[in-house]
Amino acid sequence: MEHIGKEYFGNRVLADVNLTLQRGEILGLVGENGAGKTTLMKILFGMPVIKETGGYEGKMYLDGKEVNFDSPFDALDGGIGMVHQEFSLIPGFSTTENIMLNREFTCYSPLVELFGERLQTLNRPAMRQRAAKAIDTLGVRVDPDMLIQEMPVGHRQFTEIAREIDRESTKLLVLDEPTAVLTESEAAILVKALRKLADSGIAIIFISHRLQEILDLCDKILVLRDGMVIKEAPTKGTEIRQIASWMVGRTVEDKKQDDAVRVCLEPILRVDHLWVDMPGETVRDVSFDVCRGEIFGIGGLAGQGKLGIANGIMGLFAAGGAVTWKGKALKLNDPHGALEAGMAFVSEDRRGVGLLLDEPIDWNIAFTAMQVQGRCLKSLLGGLIQWRDDVAMASLAQEYIDALGIKCVSSRQRAVELSGGNQQKVCLAKAFAVGPELLFVAEPTRGIDVGAKKLVLDTIRETNRHKGTTVVMISSELEELRSICDRIAIVDEGRLAGMLSATASVEDFGLLMLGAGKGPEVAAGVR
Amino acid sequence: MKKIRAFIEAAGLPRVIIGGFLVLLFAVAPLAQISVARSVSDTLVRMAMNGVMVLALVPMVQSGCGLNFGLPLGIIAGLLGALLSIELDITGFAGLFFAMGVSLPFAAIFGYGYGLILNKVKGDEMMIATYVGFSSVSLMCIAWQLLPFTSPIMIWGYGGSGLRVTVSVSEHWLHVLSDFLSFQIGNFYFPTGMFLFLAFMCFLVWGFFRTKIGTAMTAVGSNPEFARASGIDVDKMRTISVVLSTMLGAIGIVVYQQSFGFLQLYTGPFYMAFPAVAALLLGGASVNKATLFNVIVGTFLYQGICTMTPSVINSLLQTDMSEMIRLIVSNGMIIYALTRKVQVKR
Numbered sequence: 001m002e003h004i005g006k007e008y009f010g011n012r013v014l015a016d017v018n019l020t021l022q023r024g025e026i027l028g029l030v031g032e033n034g035a036g037k038t039t040l041m042k043i044l045f046g047m048p049v050i051k052e053t054g055g056y057e058g059k060m061y062l063d064g065k066e067v068n069f070d071s072p073f074d075a076l077d078g079g080i081g082m083v084h085q086e087f088s089l090i091p092g093f094s095t096t097e098n099i100m101l102n103r104e105f106t107c108y109s110p111l112v113e114l115f116g117e118r119l120q121t122l123n124r125p126a127m128r129q130r131a132a133k134a135i136d137t138l139g140v141r142v143d144p145d146m147l148i149q150e151m152p153v154g155h156r157q158f159t160e161i162a163r164e165i166d167r168e169s170t171k172l173l174v175l176d177e178p179t180a181v182l183t184e185s186e187a188a189i190l191v192k193a194l195r196k197l198a199d200s201g202i203a204i205i206f207i208s209h210r211l212q213e214i215l216d217l218c219d220k221i222l223v224l225r226d227g228m229v230i231k232e233a234p235t236k237g238t239e240i241r242q243i244a245s246w247m248v249g250r251t252v253e254d255k256k257q258d259d260a261v262r263v264c265l266e267p268i269l270r271v272d273h274l275w276v277d278m279p280g281e282t283v284r285d286v287s288f289d290v291c292r293g294e295i296f297g298i299g300g301l302a303g304q305g306k307l308g309i310a311n312g313i314m315g316l317f318a319a320g321g322a323v324t325w326k327g328k329a330l331k332l333n334d335p336h337g338a339l340e341a342g343m344a345f346v347s348e349d350r351r352g353v354g355l356l357l358d359e360p361i362d363w364n365i366a367f368t369a370m371q372v373q374g375r376c377l378k379s380l381l382g383g384l385i386q387w388r389d390d391v392a393m394a395s396l397a398q399e400y401i402d403a404l405g406i407k408c409v410s411s412r413q414r415a416v417e418l419s420g421g422n423q424q425k426v427c428l429a430k431a432f433a434v435g436p437e438l439l440f441v442a443e444p445t446r447g448i449d450v451g452a453k454k455l456v457l458d459t460i461r462e463t464n465r466h467k468g469t470t471v472v473m474i475s476s477e478l479e480e481l482r483s484i485c486d487r488i489a490i491v492d493e494g495r496l497a498g499m500l501s502a503t504a505s506v507e508d509f510g511l512l513m514l515g516a517g518k519g520p521e522v523a524a525g526v527r
Numbered sequence: 528m529k530k531i532r533a534f535i536e537a538a539g540l541p542r543v544i545i546g547g548f549l550v551l552l553f554a555v556a557p558l559a560q561i562s563v564a565r566s567v568s569d570t571l572v573r574m575a576m577n578g579v580m581v582l583a584l585v586p587m588v589q590s591g592c593g594l595n596f597g598l599p600l601g602i603i604a605g606l607l608g609a610l611l612s613i614e615l616d617i618t619g620f621a622g623l624f625f626a627m628g629v630s631l632p633f634a635a636i637f638g639y640g641y642g643l644i645l646n647k648v649k650g651d652e653m654m655i656a657t658y659v660g661f662s663s664v665s666l667m668c669i670a671w672q673l674l675p676f677t678s679p680i681m682i683w684g685y686g687g688s689g690l691r692v693t694v695s696v697s698e699h700w701l702h703v704l705s706d707f708l709s710f711q712i713g714n715f716y717f718p719t720g721m722f723l724f725l726a727f728m729c730f731l732v733w734g735f736f737r738t739k740i741g742t743a744m745t746a747v748g749s750n751p752e753f754a755r756a757s758g759i760d761v762d763k764m765r766t767i768s769v770v771l772s773t774m775l776g777a778i779g780i781v782v783y784q785q786s787f788g789f790l791q792l793y794t795g796p797f798y799m800a801f802p803a804v805a806a807l808l809l810g811g812a813s814v815n816k817a818t819l820f821n822v823i824v825g826t827f828l829y830q831g832i833c834t835m836t837p838s839v840i841n842s843l844l845q846t847d848m849s850e851m852i853r854l855i856v857s858n859g860m861i862i863y864a865l866t867r868k869v870q871v872k873r
Contacts, residue, residue, distance in 0.1 A: 285634070335755055338758075339757070349752075352752055353750075353753060353756050356746055356749045356753050359745075359746070366755075367746055367753075368757040368758070371742075372757065377739055384810055385738055387737060388738065388741075388742050510801035
C-alpha cells in the first residue's frame with residue numbers, strides 16, 4: 001500500500017500511509033483508538049463505507065498488480081481474508097455450516113433438472129471433513145457439529161478464522177483484535193496457529209492492543225497515530241515500553257495555563273465498588289474519590305468501561321455498589337435523583353442521548369432545567385397548571401448561545417441542523433443550565449474539529465475555575481486529559497488500572513492503558 | 528415552476544393531490560346536479576363529527592407510541608357512557624354530558640391497561656395496538672349480549688335481553704350539540720355547536736402540550752433516551768398519553784353519535800380507527816409528530832372526499848365507485864405514511 005490517505009467528511013483520518021508485506025510475513029499493527037487502524041483495513045478490504053464517503057487516496061498492489069476493490073466480495077476473490085472485531089457468524093448454524101457457507105459441496109438430485117442448480121443437496125460428510133481439516137490447521141479442538149450459539153466465544157473466534165483460511169486463494173489474512181475475547185491460553189494457541197499459517201506462505205496483518213502478543217507473534221510492527229505511520233520497526237529488539245510511548249507519545253506543547261498546585265480540599269464524590277452493566281462498556285469494580293473543585297480525568301481504551309462509570313452514576317444503566325455524594329448515599333439507577341442532587345452529564349452519545357434532534361435549540365437547552373428544577377415555567381390557577389414559558393426558554397437559550405458562541409440562525413433552529421461542534425456546545429449548555437455542582441463530561445471532543453475542540457475544553461476549564469464546578473471528564477484522548485485534568489484514572493477491563501497525576505510521563509499512562517501496569521497477581525485474578 | 532415545487536414540498540404531495548381532487552369534485556358537482564352549498568355543509572358536519580376522534584390520536588403520536596390503532600378501546604368506553612345515559616333516560620345536554628362524563632373513568636381504566644401493554648412492546652406499538660383494538664371489540668360483542676341493560680329502546684324486541692346492533696339516540700340527545708347556535712342559509716347548514724366543541728377540545732390539547740408534563744411527553748416522543756437522561760419517567764409519560772388518547776376517543780364517539788343518531792354496537796367500532804388515522808396522516812402528520820393543524824386540515828380533506836365521491840362520482844359514472852375510492856385513499860394513505868420518513872414542514 002502506498003501513500004494511502006482518507007478523509008471522513010473533511011476530517012482527515014489517514015495520511016500518507018505506506019506499508020509493504022512479504023509472503024509469509026506477519027505485521028503487527030498498533031495504535032490508539034481512532035489512530036486509523038480500522039479505516040486502513042476497511043480500505044484494504046473494499047468496504048462500501050469507504051466508497052460512500054468519497055473513496056481513498058493512494059494505490060494498493062497485490063502480487064505486483066495494482067488492485068482496487070469495489071466490495072468485500074472483490075477483496076475475497078482477490079485473496080484477502082478478514083476476521084472482524086465483531087463476529088460475523090450465524091448463531092443457529094453449526095461450525096461446519098458456518099465455515100463452508102456459500103462454498104458448500106453439493107450432490108446431484110433429480111430436482112435439479114426441474115428447478116436448477118440451487119436445489120442440489122449438500123454433501124455433508126465432505127463438508128464436515130473439509131471443515132475439520134481447516135480447524136486442525138489451527139491446532140485447536142472445535143466440534144464441527146456444534147452450533148455457534150452454544151460455543152464459548154473463543155471457539156467462535158477460531159471458527160471465524162477457520163472460515164477465512166479455508167478459502168484456497170487466501171494470500172493475506174487480516175485479523176482485527178482477534179484475541180480481545182480470548183483467554184490467555186486460547187490466545188497462545190491462536191498465536192501458534194497463525195505462526196503455522198504464516199509458514200505456509202500466507203501474509204498476516206495482526207491488530208491487537210496486547211503488545212506482548214504482537215512481540216511474540218509478529219515479524220515487524222507498524223505504529224499508527226492520528227492517521228500517520230509513526231514507526232515501522234522489526235519486533236526483534238523492541239520493547240513494550242517503547243511501543244507504548246510511540247503510540248501515545250506526542251510532544252506536549254501546551255502546558256497547563258495555571259500551573260498553581262491545587263490541593264484537594266475534601267472528597268465531594270466517593271465511589272465504592274461500583275459496577276455498571278452497560279453493553280460494551282462494562283464496569284466491574286471501580287472505587288475512587290473526586291475532590292471538590294478539581295477536574296478529574298478518566299481515561300483508557302474504548303470498551304474498557306470508562307464511559308460506563310458516568311452512565312452508571314447518572315442512572316442511565318443498571319449499576320450497583322455505593323456512591324456517596326457530599327456525605328450522603330446517592331440512590332443509583334435513578335436519573336432524576338442524580339440530576340436533583342446537583343449532578344449533570346454530557347453524554348458521549350450526542351445524537352442518541354444528548355439531543356432532541358427534531359426540536360429547536362431552546363428546547364434542548366432548557367428542557368432538563370425545566371423538568372428537574374421547574375425553571376422556565378409559569379404557574380397558572382394557583383400552581384395547578386405548570387405552563388411552559390417560551391419567552392424564558394428563548395432567553396435562557398440565547399444566554400448560552402452568546403456565551404458559548406453557538407453558531408445558529410436563532411434559538412428556534414432545530415438541533416439536527418447544527419454542526420457536530422455546535423451540537424456539542426448545545427449539550428454542554430444543557431448541562432450548564434442545570435447549574436450543576438458536579439459535571440460529568442464524556443468524550444466531549446469526539447467527532448468535532450480542532451477549533452471546536454479547543455473551545456469546548458476551554459469552556460469546561462472556565463466553568464471549573466470560575467464557577468467552582470467539579471468536573472469529571474472522560475476521554476479516550478490522553479493528551480486532552482493531560483492538558484486539562486488534575487488527576488487521571490485509567491480504566492482497564494472494567495477496573496481501575498491506576499491513578500496518576502496529569503504530569504506523569506506518557507509511557508506510564510500507555511502502560512496502564514495496555515494493562516501492562518498490572519501486577520502479576522492482578523492479571524491472574526482477571527482471567 | 529420553482530414556486531410550485533416549493534409549495535408541493537411544503538404542503539406534502541398527498542395533501543396536494545387529495546386537495547386538488549377535492550377541488551375538482553366541488554367544481555364538477557353542479558354538472559351532476561348537486562348543490563355545492565349542500566355538499567360543503569355535509570363536509571363540515573362530517574368534519575366536526577370526526578374531528579375529536581382524529582384529535583384523540585395526537586397524544587400517543589406525540590409521546591412516540593405511534594398511531595393509535597387501538598382507538599376502538601376508547602370508542603367502547605364512549606359506548607358504555609352513552610348506553611348508561613340512555614338507560615337512565617337522561618335527555619338533552621344533560622344526557623350528552625352525562626354520557627361523556629361516565630365514559631371518562633371507563634376510558635381511563637382501559638387506557639391505563641392498554642398503556643401497560645404498549646410499554647412492554649416498545650417499537651411494535653402500532654401492530655399490537657391494532658390487535659388490542661380488534662380483540663377488545665370482539666370481547667365486547669359478548670358483553671353487549673350479557674350486560675343487564677333494560678331500556679326498551681336498546682334491547683332486542685324479542686327475547687327481552689341483549690343489546691341491539693344499533694341503538695337510536697333520537698329520543699334523548701340527537702343533534703343537541705350540532706344544533707346548538709347552528710344556522711341555515713338556503714342549503715347551507717352550519718353545526719356551530721360541534722365546531723365550538725371541537726375548538727374547545729383542540730384548545731385543551733394545545734394547552735396540555737404547553738404544560739410541563741406535555742413538554743416532557745413531546746420530548747419522550749422525540750427522543751426517549753434524552754428524556755430519560757433528563758430524569759423523565761418515560762413509561763409513565765407514555766401511559767399518560769395512552770390514557771389521554773383513549774379518553775379523547777371516548778368523547779369523540781359520543782360527539783359522533785349525537786350527530787349520526789345511532790350507537791353502533793358489536794362490530795361497529797371495528798374499523799373506526801382507520802379513517803381517523805388516515806385523516807391525521809393526510810393532514811401531514813408523521814408517525815411521531817402531529818400538530819392540531821394536521822388534525823384540522825386532514826379531517827377536512829378526508830371527510831371532504833368521503834362526502835363528495837358518493838354523490839359526484841356516482842352520478843357522473845353511474846357506478847358505485849365511492850366505497851372503493853374511500854378505501855384506496857384511507858388505506859393507501861396509511862401505507863404511504865408508514866413508508867416515508869420525512870414529515871412535511873408544518
